Amino acid sequence: MTTMTDPAATPRTGHAYLDVIDLSVAFPTEDGTVQAVNKVSFSLERDKTLAIVGESGSGKSVTSQAIMGLINRKAASISGQVWLDDVDLITASDDEIRRRRGDQMAMIFQDPLSSLHPYYSVSKQLVEAIRVHQDVSKSDARRQAIEMLDRVGIPAPDKRVDDFPHQLSGGMRQRVMIAMALVNSPDLLIADEPTTALDVTVQAQILELIKDLQREFHTAVVIITHDLGVVAEVADEVVVMYGGQVVERAGIDELYAAPQMPYTLGLLASVPRMDRTGNERLEPIPGAPPSLINLPAGCVFRPRCTFHDQVPDDRCHRERPDLLAAPTPEHMVRCFLSAEQRIEAAAVRLGRRPTGEAQP
Amino acid sequence: MFGYIVRRVLAMFAMLLVLSFVVFSMFAVLPADPARLTCGKGCTPAIIEANRHRLGLDQPFMTQYARFLIGIPCGRIYPTQGPVWQCPRTNSSLQPKQGEFLCPANPVCLGYSFRKGENVTTLLKEAMPVTFALAVGGVILWLIVGLSIGILAALRRGRWQDRTAMSIALFGYSFPSFFIALILLYIFVLKLGWLPYPSYVPFSQNPKQWTETFILPWVSLAILYAAFYARLTRNQMLETLGEDFIRTARAKGLPERTVIYRHALRAGISPVVTSVGLDFAALLGGAIIVEQVFTLPGIGKLALDSTLEADLSIITATVLLAAFFVIIANLIVDLLYAYLDPRVVLV
Numbered sequence: 001m002t003t004m005t006d007p008a009a010t011p012r013t014g015h016a017y018l019d020v021i022d023l024s025v026a027f028p029t030e031d032g033t034v035q036a037v038n039k040v041s042f043s044l045e046r047d048k049t050l051a052i053v054g055e056s057g058s059g060k061s062v063t064s065q066a067i068m069g070l071i072n073r074k075a076a077s078i079s080g081q082v083w084l085d086d087v088d089l090i091t092a093s094d095d096e097i098r099r100r101r102g103d104q105m106a107m108i109f110q111d112p113l114s115s116l117h118p119y120y121s122v123s124k125q126l127v128e129a130i131r132v133h134q135d136v137s138k139s140d141a142r143r144q145a146i147e148m149l150d151r152v153g154i155p156a157p158d159k160r161v162d163d164f165p166h167q168l169s170g171g172m173r174q175r176v177m178i179a180m181a182l183v184n185s186p187d188l189l190i191a192d193e194p195t196t197a198l199d200v201t202v203q204a205q206i207l208e209l210i211k212d213l214q215r216e217f218h219t220a221v222v223i224i225t226h227d228l229g230v231v232a233e234v235a236d237e238v239v240v241m242y243g244g245q246v247v248e249r250a251g252i253d254e255l256y257a258a259p260q261m262p263y264t265l266g267l268l269a270s271v272p273r274m275d276r277t278g279n280e281r282l283e284p285i286p287g288a289p290p291s292l293i294n295l296p297a298g299c300v301f302r303p304r305c306t307f308h309d310q311v312p313d314d315r316c317h318r319e320r321p322d323l324l325a326a327p328t329p330e331h332m333v334r335c336f337l338s339a340e341q342r343i344e345a346a347a348v349r350l351g352r353r354p355t356g357e358a359q360p
Numbered sequence: 361m362f363g364y365i366v367r368r369v370l371a372m373f374a375m376l377l378v379l380s381f382v383v384f385s386m387f388a389v390l391p392a393d394p395a396r397l398t399c400g401k402g403c404t405p406a407i408i409e410a411n412r413h414r415l416g417l418d419q420p421f422m423t424q425y426a427r428f429l430i431g432i433p434c435g436r437i438y439p440t441q442g443p444v445w446q447c448p449r450t451n452s453s454l455q456p457k458q459g460e461f462l463c464p465a466n467p468v469c470l471g472y473s474f475r476k477g478e479n480v481t482t483l484l485k486e487a488m489p490v491t492f493a494l495a496v497g498g499v500i501l502w503l504i505v506g507l508s509i510g511i512l513a514a515l516r517r518g519r520w521q522d523r524t525a526m527s528i529a530l531f532g533y534s535f536p537s538f539f540i541a542l543i544l545l546y547i548f549v550l551k552l553g554w555l556p557y558p559s560y561v562p563f564s565q566n567p568k569q570w571t572e573t574f575i576l577p578w579v580s581l582a583i584l585y586a587a588f589y590a591r592l593t594r595n596q597m598l599e600t601l602g603e604d605f606i607r608t609a610r611a612k613g614l615p616e617r618t619v620i621y622r623h624a625l626r627a628g629i630s631p632v633v634t635s636v637g638l639d640f641a642a643l644l645g646g647a648i649i650v651e652q653v654f655t656l657p658g659i660g661k662l663a664l665d666s667t668l669e670a671d672l673s674i675i676t677a678t679v680l681l682a683a684f685f686v687i688i689a690n691l692i693v694d695l696l697y698a699y700l701d702p703r704v705v706l707v
Contacts, residue, residue: 070610102613109611114604118703119626129612164702180612 016043017220018067018188023080023090025059025066032293036062038244039080044237046187049214049221051235051252053228053267057289059244060224064190067222068107069097084188103133106181110193112173116165122149122176123161126183133184148179152209171202175209182213189214190222195230207233228271232256240264243290243300246323250331260326260333260342262305265349283349299336307345311336364706365691372687376680377429383679384428387672388421397670398474411474414438428676431469438472470680471673473666480677483662490560491658494650495643497574498581499636506586507632510593515620517598525590532587541580541653548576558654577654581647585639592635596628603627630700634693641689645682 025037037059044050052060065071067082069089082089084105089097109115117125126145127138136144142161149157152175165173174194181189191210195203211234214221223234231238231252238255240248240263248261259265266285287304290296299316302308308316315336323334337345346352387394395412396403412418415438416427427436470480513525532540548554558573600606601624609623610616646660655661659678666674698704 065607068611070607098610098613098615100613101611107611109604109608111604115608117605117609117623117627119701121702128614128618132613132615132618166703177608180608 017046017085018044018222019081019083020063020067021081021083023063023066023078023082025062025071025076025078027076029293034292035244035295036076036292037066040239040241040244040246041080042237042239042246042249044188044220044222046218046220047214048236049211049223049234051231051238052222052224052241053226053231053238054241055226055289057292058241059292060241061192062244063241064107064192064222064224068101068105068190069094070101070107099133102129102181102186103184104186105188105190106184106186108174108177108181108189108191108194111197112170112177113165113197115177116173118165121162121164122168126161126176126180129180130183144183145179148183149176152176152179152182152213153205154179170198171205174198174202174206178206178209178213182217182219185217186219187217188220188222190224192224193226194223196225196227203230204233210234228267240267243295244292245300245334246332247301247334248332249323254328254331258327258331259346259350260331260337261301261335262307262337262345262349263301265346266304269349299334307337307341310341310345361706365695368691368694372684372691375687376683379683380429380676380680381425383676384425385421387676388424392670394670394672397672415474428471431471433468435469436472470677473671473673475666475669475671476674480673483674484659484677484681487657487659487662489562490656491644491646491651491660493563493570493574494577494581494647494656494658495640497578498585498643498647499640501578501582502585502589503636505582506589507593509586509590511597511620511625513590513594514597514601522594526594529587529590532583533591535584536649537580537584538649538653540583541576541650544576544580545653558656560656573654573656577647577650577656580650580653581643589632589635592632593628596631597624600624600628630697633696633700637689637693637696638686641685642682644685646678 020043021041023037023040024035027034027036040059040063042050052063054060062071066078067084067089069092071078073094078090080090084100087096087100089100116122120128123142123145126148127141130136130141130144131138134141146157146161149161154160154172154175160168160172165176168176174197178194189210194210195206198206207230210221210223213219221234223230225231235252237251238249239246240255240261242263248255248259248264250260255264256268259268263285266283269283270285285304286306290300290303296303297320298318299305299308299321302316305316319336321334321336323332325331326333327339333342335342393408395408395415395417398411398415399407416424419427430436468481470484472479473483476483509525509529513522516522545558549557555572555575556569558576559569560573561569563570597620601620603624605627606619606624609619614623644659646658646663648660648664650656651658651660652664659681662674663678663682665671666678694706698706
C-alpha cells in the first residue's frame with residue numbers, strides 16, 4: 001500500500017483509490033508563513049482504514065480538510081497531488097471538487113453539536129445533503145433520510161428526523177453526522193476526531209458503527225485522532241504526523257509491535273495500559289508542539305526528543321531526516337537513530353523490546 | 361406560548377402604569393406652574409386661576425393622577441367636579457355643558473391640550489400616520505442597503521470592497537442626523553432642484569407630493585441606520601462564516617450561494633432582527649430630528665413642540681406612546697427570536 005517515497009516532485013506511481021502525494025499547505029500570516037502541512041504522502045484503498053495520528057497542531061486536520069477541498073485556496077498555498085480515483089483534487093476546479101464533496105467523499109467532524117446547523121431540523125439538513133447530489137423529490141429524500149437514520153442506529157427515526165440538533169444527545173448527534181456523511185454512499189469517508197467529544201461508552205459504539213458501514217459500502221476511511229486507543233480499534237494503517245510532517249507510517253500491527261520514531265514511542269508511552277503493574281506512571285512527552293511558523297532547523301521533533309544526543313555530530317540539529325523505509329519496506333520512519341538505537345529507545349520508553357507480538 | 365404572551369402583556373401594563381406615574385409626578389415637582397402655561401402672554405391672574413380649575417390642577421396630586429388614569433379608558437369632562445367615576449363614553453347622560461370640554465375615550469382619552477384647544481388623542485391620531493410612513497419607508501430602505509453592503513463586505517473581507525464599504529459606513533454612522541438631513545435638503549432641493557421643498561400632505565390627497573416629501577426623510581434615516589446595519593451584518597456574517605456548521609455545509613457539497621444565504625445568513629440574522637424591532641419602535645415614538653428638519657407633522661415634531669411650549673398633557677401622552685411602542689416591539693422581537701432560533705423556549 002505505501003509505495004510512495006519522499007523526494008520532491010514524486011510522480012503518481014501507485015494506483016490506490018486515494019493517493020496523497022507531497023501535499024503541502026501553507027498559510028501566509030502577518031507573523032510569517034505557517035507551514036501547516038509539509039510534503040505529506042500516503043495511499044489508501046477502499047475497504048481500508050488509515051489513521052492519522054498526532055497532537056494538536058501536527059497538521060492532521062489541515063491535511064484532511066485539504067483533501068476535502070475545504071481549505072480556502074485564496075487564503076492558503078496548496079501544492080502536491082491528491083488523487084481521488086482518477087481525478088487530481090488539487091488541480092480540479094472548485095465546482096468539480098464541490099460536486100464530489102458529500103457525494104464521492106464525505107467528512108465527519110469532531111463536535112457534532114457545533115457542526116450541525118442549530119436552526120434547521122435533522123430532516124432539513126439530511127434532505128438538503130441528499131438533494132444536492134441526487135435528483136429526487138423532497139418526500140423521497142425524506143424517506144431516504146429516515147432509512148439512513150435507522151441504519152446508523154437512531155431509534156424511532158421517523159420521529160427523531162424532525163428533531164433539532166439540540167434536542168438530541170451527543171451520541172445521537174454524531175450518528176446524525178455520520179448519517180449525513182453517508183447518505184450519498186461516499187467512497188471515501190474522512191472522520192476528524194469523530195469520538196473525541198463523546199462519552200467513552202458511546203465512543204465504542206460510534207467506532208463500531210463506522211466499521212459496520214465501511215463493510216457495507218466498501219468505503220475507504222481516513223480517521224484522524226490523537227487517541228491511540230481509537231487507532232488500535234479501527235485502523236489498518238497508521239500515519240504519525242508531527243510539525244506538519246509524516247514522521248512514521250506503518251501497518252497497524254507493525255507499528256504497535258515495532259515502533260521506531262521517538263515521537264511514536266512517546267505517544268505510545270503516554271497511553272494508559274491495563275497490563276502495566278504497580279505504580280508505573282504515564283510518561284508524557286516533554287515540551288510542547290513546535291510553532292509551525294518557525295520550525296526548528298534539522299529534525300522537527302529534536303527539541304523534545306530525549307534520544308537525539310545519541311546521534312553523532314549533532315546531526316539532528318543540522319539536517320532534516322528523510323522518510324525512509326526501516327526496518328521493513330512497508331514501514332517508513334523519519335529519524336537518524338540507527339536500528340539498534342531505536343530498539344534500545346523503545347525498550348527505555350515502553351519497557352519492552354519492539355520484536356514480540358506486543359498488543360497496544 | 362399563549363400563557364407567555366398573556367404574562368408579557370400584563371407585565372407591559374404594569375410597566376406603563378409605573379411609567380405613567382413617574383412622568384406624571386415629574387410635572388408635579390417642576391417649578392413651572394402648568395396653569396400659567398395655558399394662556400401665554402394674555403395671562404391675567406383670573407384666567408390662570410380659571411384654567412387651573414378647568415385642568416383640575418387645584419386638586420391634590422393623587423386625585424389628578426387618578427383622573428388621568430380613569431380618563432384613559434373612560435374619557436373625561438373638563439372641568440371636573442371631583443373624580444369622574446362614571447364613564448362619559450358609556451353614559452350618554454354625561455354630556456358636556458356650555459363651557460365644558462369632552463375628552464372622548466374613543467379609543468383612549470390621553471388628556472386635553474388647552475394650548476392647542478384639541479384632544480390629545482386627536483392630535484396623536486393625526487401625527488401617527490406621518491411618523492408611521494416615515495418609519496416604515498426608512499426601515500425598508502436601510503435594511504435593503506445595510507444588509508446588502510454588510511453581506512458584500514463580509515464576503516470580500518479585507519479587500520477594497522470591504523474597506524470602502526466600511527469607511528463609508530463609518531462616515532454615515534459618525535454624522536449627526538440633522539447634518540445629513542440638511543445636506544440632503546441643500547443638495548437635492550436647493551442646488552439640484554430635483555425635489556420640491558418638503559411639504560406634507562396626506563397620501564390620499566396627493567400621492568405624488570406625499571412621496572416627494574418623504575424621499576429625503578427616508579434617505580436621511582437610511583443613511584444613518586444603514587451604516588450601523590452594514591457593520592452589524594458584516595460582523596455577524598464573519599462570525600457565522602467561521603462556525604463549524606458552515607464547514608459542514610461546505611463538506612456536504614452545497615453550492616457557495618446556499619452556504620452563505622441559507623446557512624450563514626440564517627444563523628447570523630437574529631441580532632439584526634432584534635435591532636430592527638427596537639429601532640423601528642423607537643422611530644414610531646417619533647423621529648424628532650428628521651421630522652423637525654423636514655417639517656413633517658409627526659409624533660416627534662408634536663413631542664418637540666409640546667416640550668418647547670411645556671404642554672404637559674401632550675408630553676405625557678407622547679412619552680407613554682413611545683414607551684408603549686418599545687415594549688410591544690420587545691415582545692414581538694422575543695416571539696420572533698423563538699421562531700428564528702428553535703433552541704429558544706418561551707417560558
